[in-house]
Amino acid sequence: MTISSANELGAARSGAMTREERKVIFASSFGALMEWYDFYIYAALAVYFGAFFFPAGNETAAFLASLATFGAGFLVRPVGALLFGRLGDRIGRKYTFLVTILLMGISTVGVGLLPTYEQIGMAATVLLVLLRLLQGLALGGEVGGAVTYVAEHSPASRRGLYTSSLQTTATVGLLLSLLVVYLLKSMMTEEEFRAWGWRIPFLVSFLMLVVSVYIRTKLHESPVFLAMKERKTTAQSPILESFTRWKNLKNVLLLLVVAAGLGAIFGTGHFYTMFFVNRTLHVPLEVVHLYVGAALVIATPCYVFFGWLSDRIGRKRIILLACLLAALTTQPIFKGLTEAANPALARFQETGGVVLRAGDCHVNLFAAPATECDRIKGYLTDLGVAYTHVEESGAAATLAIGTQSLAGFDRDGIRRALVAAAWPERADPDAINRPLLFLFILLPILCLTMVYGPMAAFMVELFPARIRYTSLSLPFHLGSGWVGGMLSFVVSAMNVSAGNMYYGLWYPVVITAAAFVIGVLFVPETRGRDLRL
Incomplete structure (x- = not known):
């Protein structure tokens, strides 16, 4: 036995993370971070894209259109889930999510090079939507592949902990996108940023792409998939097996409900809060990004904590408690945001x-x-x-x-x-209750860490190995992607229609309440299941 093999065996027996496990987690997490950064940089700049890529004349319609384009990337994620899920269950986990990262990186750089509506007219709008759709397609394959790959390398007793590192990448990707935009805006004038500076965050992702592809080429295939391949038990038709057999379809539908609850919390805490505080409460965007960034820094370790906790007390109760808290607190939190930011x-x-x-x-x-x-x-x-x-x-x-x-x-x-009539044109900086504003921005993000930290392990444990990639990817992206991605658009449109800036928030409230009730009644506990089966 070599010294390296002996060290690996010793680490496994002692309960410490092995070198191979560390490499798998780092490589998967870095690639996922790059994909989330690419996807979220659009969210960080959504308030600009209405003017850059849509017709002038109606600022509200242009802003809603920019939100819809952002959501379009989420809408196509289920297609990517089916396409890459099938490939992942047929040819392997490693090569499939190597393709997804290439597709995401190329699409993001394309947005940075795209001419604006003023330069090429409606063609700019069409090209932007197409690139967002390609990003969504890539992300649809990335999430299922990464969580499956890491989980299948993890010991059962630490599966929640190990996969929770992947769950931090969505938040860190958003944080990184906000940080890049904040630094750029602090180093140039508003005119310079609008003229060309907004392109830089998209173009720098090329460097991250090169590093991510290099790291992923060094990975080994999942041991669970290799064992199936050796036994010749890989699925011949993963899509049919996943969605036409009731034993598996039942779990697909349950994951869809839970993922919708996740999406409602995700869209509210990560996106709509920023739009609401900036556009509705008239707090400068730089200030909003600063507060959201600080909240993300504080919340990020909580993903790992709740993943670790789920290895001890189970996944179900943590996830459903988050849905209940979100249903009860969303309306009060946003009313509190108004009182704190613009009394x-x-x-x-x-x-x-x-x-x-x-x-x-x-x-x-x-x-x-x-x-x-x-x-x-x-x-x-x-x-x-x-x-x-x-x-x-x-x-x-x-x-x-x-x-x-x-x-x-x-x-x-x-x-x-x-x-x-005493309407304030902008938030008075001296009247902002900064501690309360920060608290109300932080609370929805903390709810998200509760539901998202254990989610990867929960999804992987819910399905059999031969169709796992396909089975978990589609309902996850339908639920979290469609609900979360379109949430800001739906809530904003409901507000416009009703003339009430809180009316649209009943949308995430109803979804999280439904996820809690259905989850309590029907969702099983999955902690500790054998992933080889």
Whole structure:
């Protein structure tokens, strides 16, 4: 026996992490970090992309369109899950997620090189959407491959701990994207950043791509997959086996529900909080990124803690407790954000002094507003102003603000009337309750660490080895990707329609409450299951 082999055997017997396990975790985590960074850098710059890649004339519609494009990357993730899941169960885990990282890196660099709408018109919008779809396709294959690969290298007693390192990469990727944007904006003027500086965060991912590909080429195939291949028991049709046999399909549906709860918490804590504090509460974006970044730093070790804890008390109870907490606290947290970040706006909203009377009203998400009512609704929402809409069929749009009444859409008149009625144009830096603001930003992220830390081990343990990659990838991306990725868009659109900046938050509340109830009744505990079966 060589010295290296003896050391590995000694480490395994003592319970310490072996060198091979460390290499697997580092290589998988670094690659996953790079993919999440690539995916989230768009989120960090979403407030700019409405102006860069969509028609001018309706700021709210352009912003919603930029959110929808961000969400499009999540929507295509299930396709990537099926495509790469099938390959991973047929030809192996290692080579499949080597392809996914190449696809993600090339797509991200492409966004950094993309001409804007002003330069090539609608072609810029189309190309942006296509590149986002390629990113989503890659991420759809990456997550299932990475968690399966790491879990199949992990001892049963530390599976939650080892796979939780992968779960930190989503948060660290977002943190890294925010940090890069923050540093760039601090080193150049706003005009320089808008002109060319926004491209740099996308282009630097090329260096990360080179490192990630090099590291992953040095990995060995999963021992579970190699054993199946040697016994000739790999699945011939993973998709059919996964989704046409009730014994497995039942677990697919349960994971879909749990993943939807995860997606609701994920989209709320990682994305919508930033949009809400910046756009609705009028806190400068740099300040928002700073607070969110600090919260992410504090929360990141919690992923590992809850993964470790799940090895001791089980995955189910931690995940479902997070869903329950999210359902109970989302509405109070966002109302608390308003009180902490912009108390003057909170007081103004309580007066309920803005009333819109009009008939022909509808929300235009990807085009210029069609009616006066549409223009008023979009403008009020863009300003973060709640309003009451009184439906009056055939009536011309009139807007009552305090004691003033305005006919039709008058941008300057609306702003002057709002200011006269004590509406704050921006958050007063001296009035911000900074400790409370930070706390309310941190709490949803802590909920996310509870549900996401044990999630990788839970998903892997739920399915048999021969169809594991395919079975867990599709429901995870349908649930977390579709719900989480589109959450900011759906919540914002619901707010515009209702004229209430908290109304859309019932969307994640209902989803997390449903995940808790269904999970308590039907989801099994998976801790300690044999992954070779």
